Amino acid sequence: MSAPPLQGVRVIELAGLAPGPFAGLLLADYGASVLRVDRPAAISGDQLTRRKTSITIDIRDPKSREILLRLLAGADVLIDPFRPGVLERLDLSPKDVLLKHNPRLIVARMTGFRRDGKYKDMAGHDINYIAVSGVLSMLGRKGEKPFAPGNILGDFAGGGAMCFLGILLALISRSHTGRGQVVEANMVDGSAYLATFPRLGLQTPAWDKPRGDNLLDSGCPYYDTYETKDAGKYFAVGALEPQFYAALLRGLGFDSKSLPAREDRDNWSALREIFTRRFREKTRAEWEAIFDGTDACATPVFEQSELEAAGYDQRPAVHLSQTPAYPIKPDEGGWTGGGLMPGDGGVETLRAWMGWEPNKDFVVRKDGALFSVDGRAKL
Secondary structure, three states, rough: OOOOOOOOOOEEEEEOHHHHHHHHHHHHHHHOOEEEEEEEOOOOOOOOOOOOOEOOOOOOOOOHHHHHHHHHHHEEEEOOOOOOHHHHHOOOOOHHHHHHHHOOOOOEEEEEOOOOOOOOOOOOOOOHHHOOOOOHHHHOOOOOOOOOOHHHHHHHHHHHHHHHHHHHHHHHHHHHHHOOOEEEEEHHHHHHHOHHHHHHHOOOOOOOOOOOOOOOOOOOOEEEEOOOOOOOOOOEEEOOHHHHHHHHHHOOOOOHOOOOOOHHHHHHHHHHHHHHHOOOOOOHHHHHHHHOOOOOEEOOOOHHHHHHOOOOOOOOOOOOOOOOOOOOOHHHOOOOOOOOOOEEEEEHHHHHOOOOOOOOOEEEEEOOEEEEEEEEOOO
């Protein structure tokens, strides 16, 4: 097996939750060495810790902060999960301090709101970021309030994954210019960009109706979910094309001539009622037996606890045939996650990166924080 594509890339991840750690997780899964920096006496709730190690640094203490600066001198990427202005107040300004300290460093800054505009100094969560991006207004069933899809769209897709993309682009740029740069990602712009298709769809019949009344947003009866006979189990239907719709009707036991025409939107409510009654006549397993191997675009809605048994164990996001990512095993955090306590594995990482040894090149305080010996640490 070839080496992972990011092998040799050193990443320092300032501890946070959700988007920053997810960007670090993606980097780690594709071969980067990721070192999380925790605060003294921190109790980490981070679950996105696979293949990472940790050290504890008191950034407010000059001798402890010196350890961070020495590490950054040899690092490739710094992930900053803080709100605007935090690094600057800590005398760690990316442009004025960090990039002068290491011109090859890539400083990836992850925020919720944009760094400009009226929300920049406000606290928020995923639901707020996708709300002001305009995306939340598109999500939800007809006649109901907007529905937030957990924190997947803002924190992870529009946040962490977009930050990861920015880091990769900066690494590519550095391979040509030899210089690092500041990467600014935020969940408002990230989630809005992900919604490019429905935004453009507002100008077409595919998405020009109110929320929940369009082809792909639960308005269409042949692009929806249906409860089966075993209550709490569901089937997903996505039979958009005519040939797939015909296969769906065959599986359901219908003759297309006996049903209202699907092309007429006025018939959608009636079709939904027909499909709802029919799906409730059989269990999910019975419908699986009917639709497996067909082109009806009809599949079971698996619950998380069922995925591994169904053959959908977690794998890396993409497979690279020449430079693959590491395989993901359940006991490495694929399903359980967590397990990285502040300080875990950090000494080994310092030894591998810098050749440092405890009590020679750094000292560990009682609270776990590392600091320089007499203000010095070897490069």
